[in-house]
Amino acid sequence: MSDPALGLTMLALIVVVIMMGFPTAFTLMGLGMFFGFFALHDASQSWTQNHVFDLMVQRTYGAMTNDTLISIPLFVLMGYVMERGALVDKMFYSVQLAFRRVPASLAVATLVICTFWGIASGLVGAVVVLMGVIAFNPMLKAGYDVRLASGVITAGGTLGILIPPSVMIIVYAAVAGQSVVKLYASAMFPGFFLALLYLIYIVGWALINPKIAPRLPESETKVPVPAWVSRLQQAYSRNMLLTLLRAVVSPARALQIEADGVRVGYGMLLKNLLAAVFPLVLTAAMSWLVWWYVVIHQQATVELDTPAPAAVAQKALPPAANEPPNVAADKVEELGRDQQSAPAASSSDEELQQIGSPELLKGGPATPAEQGPDTSFYIWFWISVGGVFALLAYYYWRLEADQFEILKLLTSSVMPLGILTIVVLAVILFGITTATESAAVGAAGAYLLAIQAGTLDWKRVKESVFLTAKTTAMVCWLFVGSALFSAVFALLGGQQLVEHWVLSFELSPVQFMILSQAIIFVLGWPLEWTEIIVIFVPIFLPLLKHFNIDPILWGTLVFVNLQAAFLSPPVAMSAFYLKGVSPPHVTLNQIFAGMMPYMVVIILCMVMMYVWPGMTLWLPNYLYGGG
Amino acid sequence: MKVQRFLLLVDHVSTWCGKASAWLIILLTAAVCIEVFKRYLLNAPTAWSFDADYMIYGTLFMMCGAYTLAQDAHVRGDFLYSSMKPRMQAGLDLVLYVVFFLPGIAALSYAGWDFAHASWLINEHVNDTADGPPVYQFKTVIPIAGTLVLLQGLAEIVRCVVCLRTGEWPKRLKDVEEIDVVEEQLAHSEYVDEESRKRALESVHEIDDAARQRSSTMGAER
Numbered sequence: 106m107s108d109p110a111l112g113l114t115m116l117a118l119i120v121v122v123i124m125m126g127f128p129t130a131f132t133l134m135g136l137g138m139f140f141g142f143f144a145l146h147d148a149s150q151s152w153t154q155n156h157v158f159d160l161m162v163q164r165t166y167g168a169m170t171n172d173t174l175i176s177i178p179l180f181v182l183m184g185y186v187m188e189r190g191a192l193v194d195k196m197f198y199s200v201q202l203a204f205r206r207v208p209a210s211l212a213v214a215t216l217v218i219c220t221f222w223g224i225a226s227g228l229v230g231a232v233v234v235l236m237g238v239i240a241f242n243p244m245l246k247a248g249y250d251v252r253l254a255s256g257v258i259t260a261g262g263t264l265g266i267l268i269p270p271s272v273m274i275i276v277y278a279a280v281a282g283q284s285v286v287k288l289y290a291s292a293m294f295p296g297f298f299l300a301l302l303y304l305i306y307i308v309g310w311a312l313i314n315p316k317i318a319p320r321l322p323e324s325e326t327k328v329p330v331p332a333w334v335s336r337l338q339q340a341y342s343r344n345m346l347l348t349l350l351r352a353v354v355s356p357a358r359a360l361q362i363e364a365d366g367v368r369v370g371y372g373m374l375l376k377n378l379l380a381a382v383f384p385l386v387l388t389a390a391m392s393w394l395v396w397w398y399v400v401i402h403q404q405a406t407v408e409l410d411t412p413a414p415a416a417v418a419q420k421a422l423p424p425a426a427n428e429p430p431n432v433a434a435d436k437v438e439e440l441g442r443d444q445q446s447a448p449a450a451s452s453s454d455e456e457l458q459q460i461g462s463p464e465l466l467k468g469g470p471a472t473p474a475e476q477g478p479d480t481s482f483y484i485w486f487w488i489s490v491g492g493v494f495a496l497l498a499y500y501y502w503r504l505e506a507d508q509f510e511i512l513k514l515l516t517s518s519v520m521p522l523g524i525l526t527i528v529v530l531a532v533i534l535f536g537i538t539t540a541t542e543s544a545a546v547g548a549a550g551a552y553l554l555a556i557q558a559g560t561l562d563w564k565r566v567k568e569s570v571f572l573t574a575k576t577t578a579m580v581c582w583l584f585v586g587s588a589l590f591s592a593v594f595a596l597l598g599g600q601q602l603v604e605h606w607v608l609s610f611e612l613s614p615v616q617f618m619i620l621s622q623a624i625i626f627v628l629g630w631p632l633e634w635t636e637i638i639v640i641f642v643p644i645f646l647p648l649l650k651h652f653n654i655d656p657i658l659w660g661t662l663v664f665v666n667l668q669a670a671f672l673s674p675p676v677a678m679s680a681f682y683l684k685g686v687s688p689p690h691v692t693l694n695q696i697f698a699g700m701m702p703y704m705v706v707i708i709l710c711m712v713m714m715y716v717w718p719g720m721t722l723w724l725p726n727y728l729y730g731g732g
Numbered sequence: 733m734k735v736q737r738f739l740l741l742v743d744h745v746s747t748w749c750g751k752a753s754a755w756l757i758i759l760l761t762a763a764v765c766i767e768v769f770k771r772y773l774l775n776a777p778t779a780w781s782f783d784a785d786y787m788i789y790g791t792l793f794m795m796c797g798a799y800t801l802a803q804d805a806h807v808r809g810d811f812l813y814s815s816m817k818p819r820m821q822a823g824l825d826l827v828l829y830v831v832f833f834l835p836g837i838a839a840l841s842y843a844g845w846d847f848a849h850a851s852w853l854i855n856e857h858v859n860d861t862a863d864g865p866p867v868y869q870f871k872t873v874i875p876i877a878g879t880l881v882l883l884q885g886l887a888e889i890v891r892c893v894v895c896l897r898t899g900e901w902p903k904r905l906k907d908v909e910e911i912d913v914v915e916e917q918l919a920h921s922e923y924v925d926e927e928s929r930k931r932a933l934e935s936v937h938e939i940d941d942a943a944r945q946r947s948s949t950m951g952a953e954r
Contacts, residue, residue: 126813126821127828128806131885135832138839158843165840165874166847169790172782178757178792179764188913194921231913234939238914238932239924538768541785545764565916568908574754575805576910578796583807586836631811676811678943685939686932 108144112599115140119590119640129636130579133586137161141593157593164588168581172541173279178577179544180270183529183551185569187225190555191522193218194239199514205326209311209318211247212257213304215240219261220300221519223268224526229671233262233679237686247325250317251691253310256699259679260303260706263671266634267664268296269530270544276580276638277660281646285540286533290725291661293534295714299665302706328507332364338506345509346501349378380516381509387524388497392490398535399482521554534728580635587639600647607648614652618659618715621645622666629670637667657725658718662711669707672700735894736902742887743802743905749880750799756792760785779861787870794877798884803907814945822895829889837882844874911940 115136122132141157168174201214215236222232236258244254266273269289278285311318334345340358341348352359352374362369504512529547533540555561594600612620625645628637642663649656671677674697684693714721763785771777800806813821851868858864894902914936918929 122828122832123809124812125824125828126808126810126816127825127832128801128808130806131833131836132828134836134840135828138836158839158846161839162843162847162874165844166871169794169870169873170786172786175786175789178789179761182757182761185913189916192920193917194923198923228910228913230940230943231911234911234914234932234936235917238918238928239921242925242928538772542764542768545761546768548761549765560920568912568916570754570757571751571908572910573757574750574792574796575800575803577757577793578750578800579805579807581793582797582800632809633807635807636809676946678946681943681946682939685935685942686928 109598109602111140111143112594112597112602115590115594115597116599116603116644123636123640124631129640130582130586133583133590133640134161137586137589137593140597141589144593144597160592161589164592165585168585168588171279171584173275173285174581174584176285176539176541176544177272177275177580178573179541179548180272180275181576182569182573183270183544183548184225184228185572186548186551186555186565187522187525188222188228188231189565189569190551190558190560191222191225192518192558192560193222193235195514195518196221196522197236197239199511199518202326202328202511203515205321207308208315208320209249209253209307210321210326211240211244211249212253212307212311212318215244215257216261216300216303216307219258219264220268220297221522223261223265223296224270224530225522229262229265229679230682232265233258233682234686236262237683241683241687245688245691247321248319251695252699253307253317254699255680255683255687255691255696256701256703257303257307259677259683259696259700260672260703261300262679262682263668264296264300266671267292267299267668269293270533270540270547271664272576272580273634273638273664273667274660275540276584276635277642277663279584280638280643281656281660283656283660284729286536287657287725287729288660289530289540290534290728291657291721292664293530293724294721295661295665295710298720299668299707299710302710303703306702306706328510330506330510331367333362333367333369334506334509336362336364337369343505344502345504345506346381349374349381353378377513380513381504383516383520384500384512385497387520388493392486392493394531396486399486521558525550525554534724536728583635583639587643590640591643600644603644604648604651608651612652614654617648617652618654618662621648621659622662622711625663626666626670626673629667630673630676634667638663655718655722658714658721661721662714665707665711665714669704669711672704672707674700735890739887739890739894739902740905742883746798746802746880746884746887747905747907750796750802753792753795754799756788760788760792763788779863780858780865783858783861783865783867787865787867790870791873794873795880797877798880801881801884801888803904810944811946817899818895818901819899822892822901826889826892826896829885829892833885833888834882837878837885841875841878841882844871844878848872848875909937909940911936 119132119136122136123129138157138161141160142152142155145156145160146152147155197214197218200217201211204210204213204217207213218240219232219236241254241258245251265271269292271292274288274292275285277283278288337352337359338345338348340362341351353371356371356374359369359374360371500508525547529543529550532538532546533543538546552561552566555565591600607617625637625641628641642660645659646656649659671679674680677697677700680693680696680700683696684691687696763781767778767781767785813824816824848868848871851871855866856868856871857866891902915933918924918933921929
């Protein structure tokens with residue numbers, strides 16, 4: 106048998122053995138070992154000196170020193186701590202109250218919580234079960250359509266694997282040699298866009314046919330207002346902001362209030378005032394951050410650039426470049442030794458350029474972010490700031506006791522988690538620290554938040570640590586196995602054969618795009634995302650160059666695609682999770698029927714992403730420049 | 733029963749090593765956070781900090797390989813597998829453990845031993861940075877982790893044999909699972925009605941298993 110034929114046998118075998126259900130990491134290792142042993146067999150040496158052993162240990166060591174994978178345990182830890190620290194049912198309750206005047210408010214609240222949870226962690230099963238208990242029964246009780254209720258939970262639950270910081274994106278970055286940060290930036294848009302499309306779909310359906318989502322009765326949406334707040338309102342004014350401000354300035358009347366055994370103290374007033382002005386502070390801080398990043402930070406960098414480029418290179422490097430250049434050099438060396446195929450060499454060149462040399466990065470054309478803002482930015486910035494502050498003014502004007510109670514609930518349940526994730530993502534995206542550093546700070550922050558929320562105990566610390574260890578080991582051992590497997594596959598020339606074969610069809614880029622996404626979609630039925638990204642995606646990657654397809658865009662499409670695959674009946678796991686917690690009268694078919702429209706929405710989203718790639722690539726290009 | 737004791741003993745060894753190494757994640761978090769503080773706020777970066785970081789990470793995941801195997805937490809394409817009878821599963825697993833697992837992991841341990849040995853002999857240090865930290869101890873992790881996984885793999889093979897004879901999978905050590913977060917969340921919930929909470933708490937693990945097998949028998953029984 107010729108070498109390339111051996112390579113193809115290897116590929117066929119891996120598919121068969123994976124379907125047999127053996128742990129994939131060891132399948133890859135074993136197959137790689139066998140085929141590598143024959144490929145590298147040299148009759149002049151004893152078999153114990155076969156080079157496959159060197160290859161194996163080198164590839165393993167490569168995975169152990171991989172500077173992209175290192176952020177996996179940190180992000181995973183952050184997720185596990187957050188999902189233990191956050192109070193999901195309280196979040197759901199407060200969000201649902203906040204949206205109580207929106208059509209299909211319970212479904213909207215479910216979607217919001219799922220999106221939030223998606224930011225925190227990427228576990229599909231747990232979120233579907235949890236939302237099934239917290240939200241499904243209330244929705245059914247309120248008379249919601251079963252399909253609407255089940256669809257929103259299953260579709261919302263799978264969002265978690267897409268929305269950054271997601272482990273899937275890191276693994277893809279490591280496989281494709283792309284920057285994690287760029288992929289995060291490009292996945293931001295589809296993640297939240299998809300959530301928005303779901304939202305439009307739910308609200309639109311509820312508006313067209315109000316019967317499917319009846320409004321909750323007044324008694325269920327009534328916000329409990331503590332007696333002392335009402336008394337305070339009577340003493341000062343109806344508007345809570347004015348009330349609290351005046352109470353803080355002249356507390357004499359407030360301090361006399363005593364209701365239901367609660368004695369109003371000055372500290373209490375201050376605390377409530379802080380909660381009341383929280384949205385204002387948050388909006389101001391966000392606007393200032395955008396202003397600082399676009400105007401002040403960039404101009405300071407540009408000014409510094411001329412006299413002392415070295416200093417700037419230190420400061421303005423995109424995160425991936427903070428790693429020592431030698432790591433990249435090492436990697437190139439290693440790849441060069443292990444793989445003789447052309448695509449590997451070219452991809453390692455790219456990697457070198459991307460990671461290794463600040464000079465190259467600075468030498469290229471300045472990113473749009475570095476060129477400084479043009480006038481349209483100022484116009485848009487002030488219009489949006491004006492709009493947001495007008496909304497806030499309206500909100501404060503209408504702020505009465507029940508609104509204020511909702512605000513307090515929101516600030517105590519949703520805000521801490523929200524702020525932590527926004528900070529972690531912003532710090533990564535703005536290139537202030539590397540993804541690894543942000544992940545570590547995020548994990549530490551998650552612990553602090555959990556302590557502050559009073560939900561952290563020794564048992565949970567232990568659980569989060571052990572779960573992190575298991576998940577990391579699962580992903581990284583898979584990576585060790587596939588590193589050996591793909592090296593041997595390329596060595597045998599299997600990769601080249603596949604390439605020639607695909608190229609012989611003379612597909613147009615659109616056809617190739619559709620074909621590759623369709624294959625991945627089908628693979629998504631029986632397999633988990635880890636196996637797809639680590640084993641099958643690398644086969645497509647070298648082909649992207651022939652078709653002039655941006656690996657960032659293609660990768661982002663894969664992430665969205667897998668969402669659809671995980672929602673397709675009859676293999677979607679989330680449907681079975683939901684069925685497990687739902688009352689007996691809900692049938693599996695009803696759940697599947699509920700999921701179908703969301704698949705259509707996802708495919709719509711993919712078409713839009715392909716037709717207007719600018720939507721996906723705008724953020725990464727804006728922040729880090731084209732290419 | 734001697735076999736069961738052997739299995740649990742191996743499980744204990746793997747789990748203990750894995751759990752001990754799992755705590756490295758806290759060390760890694762702390763190390764990176766301290767470095768962030770030093771680099772960005774004090775402007776005093778440490779040259780060897782990145783080397784230390786990946787060494788912690790590499791040790792962490794390698795040493796947890798056997799623990800993960802002991803918990804059967806390595807990802808498998810369980811679409812068909814999970815709907816098979818235990819005997820069928822065990823038969824397939826047994827063959828594949830012998831054909832793929834043993835040679836692969838044995839080769840890793842053997843090659844890792846040479847790799848580490850050579851590193852010790854030359855007293856190897858990281859050569860990316862001047863005064864780099866030593867790497868021989870880090871490279872030694874490969875043969876140690878390989879041997880642990882090999883040992884656990886032998887236990888898994890014994891498990892398959894036991895299952896082939898009795899038709900039932902021998903027990904594993906109990907450990908935290910991802911789905912446990914549901915219990916944690918619901919235990920503290922204030923806004924969920926008592927009945928659905930109790931029902932979910934009782935059946936959460938069965939729901940997890942059933943969903944993995946893509947079967948809805950769970951719900952139909954009730």
